[in-house]
Amino acid sequence: MLNLAILISGRGSNMEAILKSIKKKKMPINPAVVISNKPDAKGLKIAEKLGVKTEIVISKGFKGDRWDYDKKIITVLKRYGVTPTNGFVCLAGFMRIISPQFIRKYKNRIMNIHPALLPAFSGLEVQKQAVDYGVKYSGCTVHLADERVDTGPIIIQAVVKVNDNDTAETLAKRILKQEHRIYPEAVRLFAKGKIKISGRKTKIS
């Protein structure tokens, strides 16, 4: 059994989708812990309702650099058995940049989801970027975290049509539906050892 940690900062709707899917599809995954950097993250209560342990590692006012903070996260991860050999980490709206040291320690074991078809529209306010650009299709991307932001090997993407009258909000809503579909699917593939990584490319077997 793989031990999973999910890192959140807010409602964590992708966290919820993953946790429910693990149960429903009987994936060989132990959802060990949900960690928030914000004490009032709504996802904490949702995780508890779903029977998953929660931890808070406050980032606001934290004295120290990114790696100092991430070391605190890693301490929690280890306490729950989420190790680089026996665990993996899903970022689900975790509003912090991960340090290269953390990425290297958990190489190819940290997943993220991004609400665009990367490499298009990285960064923030992603759906607004897509609407403002005037693309006819956008989507979402589950990828492994690497040492830069939004650039790691892609596991799954889903395409979403952009309508002429879409706002950032209406587009975000339709993209989110697809996020809730592909993120659990990527977790399942990972747990079943079906993702082969070579360089920056993945093959699903």
Add this chain to the structure above:
Amino acid sequence: MLNLAILISGRGSNMEAILKSIKKKKMPINPAVVISNKPDAKGLKIAEKLGVKTEIVISKGFKGDRWDYDKKIITVLKRYGVTPTNGFVCLAGFMRIISPQFIRKYKNRIMNIHPALLPAFSGLEVQKQAVDYGVKYSGCTVHLADERVDTGPIIIQAVVKVNDNDTAETLAKRILKQEHRIYPEAVRLFAKGKIKISGRKTKIS
């Protein structure tokens, strides 16, 4: 009737798709001229077989800047009635960057096709870029030319799945099929006045 010029440098397979579609769908377009910057472009013979006049404006060894060259193109365009009020221009594998002056004179009347889902993978060797990046979807984009490269308002995009074993060549082949579908469709929409442009966004009515 709109007068259309198509600019090519090689085989011009998109040119062929457009010309055939104009005839087949009886679009209100006069395919006035095909212009190549290379005298040996294979598309010239194809255009002639389809009953379209051809012209060559040699770029190799041309003394002068981009705008000097483009003025020669515009002279030819005008001779065939392809004016900024009564004509439009399709770039179909025309391997030159258009000058801002030309773009401004024919504002929103020059179309281009790009074998990727812009803004992802602009520039050259586009399908190789997509395969090397490891995206799961790519596609093609018909857009209006603006004063930078591959950045103008998008008219139509088509999505193409990237398979794990795709090479740049196999992917390019499948994308090309979609190019041959959406470029003629964009030309038809343009001719019928169905493309509304506001800022960098288009609406199809």
